[in-house]
Amino acid sequence: MVKNSGIRRAIRLWAPLFILPAFVCFVISFVIPFGQGIYLSFCEFNIPKDAAWSGMDNYTAAFADPSFGRAMLNTFLFAVVSVIVINVPAFFIAYFLSGKFKGVNLFRTAFFVPNLIGGVVLGYIWSMIFDGILRYFGTYLIASPVYGFWGLVILVAWQQIGYMMIIYIAGFQSVPTDMLEAADIDGATRSQTLFRVILPNMISSISVCVFLSLTNGFKLFDQNLSLTGGAPIKTLENGMQVNTTELLALNIYNTYGINRHWHGTAQAKAVIFFLIVGGVSLLQQYLTNRERKIKPAKHTDAKEGKQK
Amino acid sequence: MLKRKLLFAAAAAAVLLSWTGCAGESGNGYVYYLNFKPEADEAWQEIAEEYTKLTGVEVDVVTAASGSYADTLSSQMNKNHAPTLFVCGGVQALDNWHDYCLDLRDSPLTEHLEEDAPCLYGEDGSLCAVGYCYEAYGLIVNKSLLEKSGHSLEEIHDFASLKAAAEDIHSRSAELGFDAFTSAGLDSSSSWRFSGHLAALPLFYEFRENAATTQPAEISGSFLDLYKNVWDMYINNSSVAGGELSAATGGMAEEEFGSGRAVFFQNGSWEYTALTAEDKFAMSPDELTMIPIYCGAEGEDNAGLCCGTENYWAVNSRAEQRNIDATMDFLEWVVTSESGKKMMADSFGVTPFKDHLPSENVFLNDAERMKSEGKYNIDWSFSFTPNTESWRAGVVSALMEYSEGSGSWENVSTAFVDGWKYQYKLEHRILD
Incomplete structure (x- = not known):
């Protein structure tokens, strides 16, 4: 006890010193640029040095820009679809690969490898694959917004399923064996075991995976840029041009690229983007945490009941 | 390296x-x-x-x-x-x-x-x-192949003569072992040649007619027929079909020309090094020349290269x-x-x-020669394009659909003209 409190005192005394380097790095590389970014969203500028305060102009312009709303809609749709298309297969592949059979590690590695390839490279590789396949049907990837959208979904699913699978495998392995044995003894079927025992115990893994795939979906940029670049571009009857597969991050990038008059607006869009991604992530975390708090309580009751 | x-x-x-x-x-x-x-x-x-x-x-x-x-x-x-x-x-x-x-x-x-x-x-x-x-751009010609096909530079002096020669070469491509034009790829590594450089032609003639010297808020597209003339000629007289252009790259076109599989290649003076370098295509400067992109404009016998x-x-x-x-x-x-x-x-x-030394670049020398012969320069009118990348992307999307057969030329025209108006407003922050 004495020894422990001594260590605790030493930790308390020296902790700030050890935290300092990481904290300084965090401040330099995140807090300051983030603060500067928020400031710039209220300015008109070509380069940050020349920023001139322009009040809410950029936010007004951002909301008035129809391309922003459309990109937001595309992004929500993409994020929701990609969360499902990534997590459902990842869960079942992990379920399958949690068993013990010959070559299981090889399969796990094979599924994980796509995650190691960079987004831009993946985009170009997949555009060749898609175009190569679609050529047999006399069409091409960016001929239709539908192809472009599903192309993006397939690409990110291929890239991220392996990563989520690893997290799910860790989740499967942490399910208490006594509970599985108990379910077995009580005569639970495989699906009952899966949905009543395994799933409730894996809320943490599911929460992490949904969080990651959701935020990845919202932040998607490289793959969007290199696979479709926002194309096909439709010119509507009123002359407006619509980048039909443009997601939020690409929209911000394209806005910045128009000219210096749009730099501040792109910055304002980035701040709005941050608030949306932050808000959605917090909401998702809140919901899954609530779920997690409920489940163990039930589990304890059941255990107690059994002991009685 | x-x-x-x-x-x-x-x-x-x-x-x-x-x-x-x-x-x-x-x-x-x-x-x-x-x-x-x-x-x-x-x-x-x-x-x-x-x-x-x-x-x-x-x-x-x-x-x-x-x-x-x-x-x-x-x-x-x-x-x-x-x-x-x-x-x-x-x-x-x-x-x-x-x-x-x-x-x-x-x-x-x-x-x-x-x-x-x-x-x-x-x-x-x-x-x-x-x-x-x-820099100058136009149609790079492989003179040896042109001669081999039974045609000569002298006979090409306007769109009709260029098209006739190209169609003849294309119709005999199996027998000759080469085609008229390199692939008109619409992959991003190649599409700028058409949404930027080729698009400058109808823009140039329109601006010349209107005596426009600054970026106009709107264009009429009155010379878009010229653009269509050339585009149709490109996609109908090369070895790569219209439906495959979305994936065709700039490197493919360069390779086709450098390895002697096409007579004409729309590109610029910057290609000279790659085409003649020993470790690349090692073409002889004597077999290369650049001619104007004839498009059917009135009086184009007197057109020079696109120099800017x-x-x-x-x-x-x-x-x-x-x-x-x-x-x-x-x-x-x-x-x-x-x-x-x-x-x-x-x-x-x-x-x-004033005091510059002569250049070895055949294409730039061609441009100089034409200028000295009194031929008119085709200005780089694409430099006025509003919100360039987005406008070009719109034109490329429409060109792809048109070439593949699922879209009409009307869509290209809309992307060109209405797209200009829209992108101009965007660039100048004219928010409706």
Whole structure:
């Protein structure tokens, strides 16, 4: 006890010193640029040095820009679809690969490898694959917004399923064996075991995976840029041009690229983007945490009941 | 490999420079050039070294990685030791950077400029940037193949004669072993040749008719038929079908021409090095020439090549005075000294300076010859395109659909004309 409190005192005394380097790095590389970014969203500028305060102009312009709303809609749709298309297969592949059979590690590695390839490279590789396949049907990837959208979904699913699978495998392995044995003894079927025992115990893994795939979906940029670049571009009857597969991050990038008059607006869009991604992530975390708090309580009751 | 190493070294130098401020700054002033062309990096480094040896003035040349000049310029200009000399890529770049452009009207550099040198002017008439090289584009022709097909350059003098020759070659391509045109790829590595360079033709004729000298808010597309003429000719007389163009790259077209599988290749004077280099296609300069892109315009017998530039020098007006002076001295030396002139001719071909040395670049010499014969120049009207990348992307999307057969020419026309109006409003922040 004495020894422990001594260590605790030493930790308390020296902790700030050890935290300092990481904290300084965090401040330099995140807090300051983030603060500067928020400031710039209220300015008109070509380069940050020349920023001139322009009040809410950029936010007004951002909301008035129809391309922003459309990109937001595309992004929500993409994020929701990609969360499902990534997590459902990842869960079942992990379920399958949690068993013990010959070559299981090889399969796990094979599924994980796509995650190691960079987004831009993946985009170009997949555009060749898609175009190569679609050529047999006399069409091409960016001929239709539908192809472009599903192309993006397939690409990110291929890239991220392996990563989520690893997290799910860790989740499967942490399910208490006594509970599985108990379910077995009580005569639970495989699906009952899966949905009543395994799933409730894996809320943490599911929460992490949904969080990651959701935020990845919202932040998607490289793959969007290199696979479709926002194309096909439709010119509507009123002359407006619509980048039909443009997601939020690409929209911000394209806005910045128009000219210096749009730099501040792109910055304002980035701040709005941050608030949306932050808000959605917090909401998702809140919901899954609530779920997690409920489940163990039930589990304890059941255990107690059994002991009685 | 060497080029890659040099680029890496240049990038490392940029990082180092930003950390250390500018180590070489001395009482004599200091020159920091942010170079635009990676292929000229080696030549710039050598000339900078020679100048430093000669005068003691430090010259740092940093080259931005290909395709990232605008970003690199933005980040470098934000630093305390910003470039003293940078490249302004045209009217769009001038809009972003005119506050940083020193008025060069009374500078000694202008004394060395030819009268018709390309320049960028501010609204107040200030000379913001001076063009330091010309580039020309048109149809690169493999003369040997043309002769082999039974045709000659002499018979091609307008759209009808060009089309007739192309169609004849295409119809006999199996027997000849080569086709008329290289693939008109619409992959992003190639589409700029058509959404940018080819699009300049209908724009040029429209602007000429309307005597437009600045960016118009709207265009009528009255000469879009010319664009269609050429596009149809390209896609109907090459070995790659319209439906496959979305995935066809610029490298494919270059390869087709370089390996003798096509007679005509729409591209520019910058291709000369790749086509003639021993370690690339090793074509003989004698078998190469460039002719105008004939499109069916009235009086086009007298058309020259599309000659212009996107390379303008601008001096940073916010640099310290002694650094501005050092930069001006350096530029003057580059365009007047023997080593400087040689470097300019070797790296950039024909330059708009009075004393420039002759160039080996066949295509630039063709452009000069046509100019001296009194042929009219087709200006780079695409430089007026509003929100360039987005406008071009719209045109490319429509061109793809048209070529593949799922879209009509009407859509191309809409993307061209209505797209212009929309992108103009966007660029000028005219928010409805």
